[in-house]
Amino acid sequence: MNIIHLLYEELTGFFGLGGLIKMVQSGNYGVLSTLEGIQMLMGPIIPLLLLLEILRGLFYKRFKIDEYKMPFLVFVLNRFISRFISIAAVAFCIGLLEKWAIFHSTFTWYWLIYGYIVWELSHFVYHYFGHKVRILWCLHSTHHAPQQMNLSVNFAHFFLEAPYADVVRTSICILLGVNPALLFFIMFIDGFWGSFIHIGENVIKDGRLGFLNKILLTPSHHRVHHAKNPLYLDTNFCNLLNIWDKVFKTYQEERTDLKIEYGITREMNPNSLWDVYFGEFVCLAKDVTSAPNFKTGLLYMIMPPGWSPTGDHKTAKITRESFITHDQEIKTSEAPVTAN
Ligand SMILES: [Zn+2]
Numbered sequence: 125m126n127i128i129h130l131l132y133e134e135l136t137g138f139f140g141l142g143g144l145i146k147m148v149q150s151g152n153y154g155v156l157s158t159l160e161g162i163q164m165l166m167g168p169i170i171p172l173l174l175l176l177e178i179l180r181g182l183f184y185k186r187f188k189i190d191e192y193k194m195p196f197l198v199f200v201l202n203r204f205i206s207r208f209i210s211i212a213a214v215a216f217c218i219g220l221l222e223k224w225a226i227f228h229s230t231f232t233w234y235w236l237i238y239g240y241i242v243w244e245l246s247h248f249v250y251h252y253f254g255h256k257v258r259i260l261w262c263l264h265s266t267h268h269a270p271q272q273m274n275l276s277v278n279f280a281h282f283f284l285e286a287p288y289a290d291v292v293r294t295s296i297c298i299l300l301g302v303n304p305a306l307l308f309f310i311m312f313i314d315g316f317w318g319s320f321i322h323i324g325e326n327v328i329k330d331g332r333l334g335f336l337n338k339i340l341l342t343p344s345h346h347r348v349h350h351a352k353n354p355l356y357l358d359t360n361f362c363n364l365l366n367i368w369d370k371v372f373k374t375y376q377e378e379r380t381d382l383k384i385e386y387g388i389t390r391e392m393n394p395n396s397l398w399d400v401y402f403g404e405f406v407c408l409a410k411d412v413t414s415a416p417n418f419k420t421g422l423l424y425m426i427m428p429p430g431w432s433p434t435g436d437h438k439t440a441k442i443t444r445e446s447f448i449t450h451d452q453e454i455k456t457s458e459a460p461v462t463a464n
């Protein structure tokens with residue numbers, strides 16, 4: 125009986141149905157007109173879309189268990205540890221830093237616009253350094269390991285990544301005056317959109333979403349972010365508004381002539397939980413222990429992945445730039461010569 129109850133709790137928790145069930149049981153439908161009610165309605169959307177994605181795959185006989193197995197294993201591993209540390213980290217940062225805020229905003233629509241722009245900046249900072257500092261890439265790479273895109277990729281995270289992300293994002297937002305209640309509201313929207321942009325190509329084939337591709341960060345942009353093609357490396361770090369990618373020149377649109385290849389650039393076994401979870405740590409440990417001195421060992425940890433003490437760097441920036449140069453050379457040589 126206990127097992128059935130536990131299973132019921134886990135399933136309603138996973139599908140985000142707890143609040144809705146309580147509402148039906150109590151008959152208090154008035155809650156739907158509140159912020160809590162809207163959150164209750166949106167909660168089940170991503171899990172249900174994930175179910176739809178799997179059912180479509182099964183129906184068209186395209187469902188491959190391997191494409192979902194690893195993110196789910198990581199999800200189970202993270203389930204209890206990560207969330208607890210993350211909530212504690214957010215509360216700690218708010219308590220510690222609120223008194224140092226440059227000013228204090230309130231929960232209004234105009235501060236929401238300000239708060240969202242600041243939030244996107246803080247997200248950009250966390251995410252950018254998650255790619256550019258190798259020790260932080262060890263935390264973030266689990267999310268990039270899957271070699272396909274579907275909603276289960278949302279669950280593929282190293283358990284310390286959420287606390288790292290939340291400390292950076294909360295600290296920046298609180299210091300720049302974002303009201304804590306507003307911050308939680310923004311986090312909720314961000315969590316929803318951040319999950320949605322991982323939707324599989326079998327549900328939404330063209331992830332550009334029409335004109336939205338011009339104003340929002342769409343599934344198409346995030347598919348590019350998860351790609352290991354040279355042109356797509358280390359681009360599109362934002363989540364909902366891609367203003368900061370445009371400001372910092374990391375914006376990249378999906379090219380119809382360049383099919384996305386998902387995953388990370390090093391040789392790895394995507395079906396090994398060990399490799400997905402600890403693979404980058406192992407590679408870094410090998411480099412650090414074989415470093416000729418302390419300084420080189422330290423540089424391995426803080427420089428971008430691909431950095432080499434010999435100067436023969438193979439970083440994402442170099443790979444991307446040499447692709448762009450080569451691509452431009454081809455285009456120039458193919459361009460028709462116009463006679464004057
Ligand atoms: Zn990333």
Ligand SMILES: [Zn+2]
Binds near residue numbers: 267277322346350
């Ligand atoms: Zn992602």
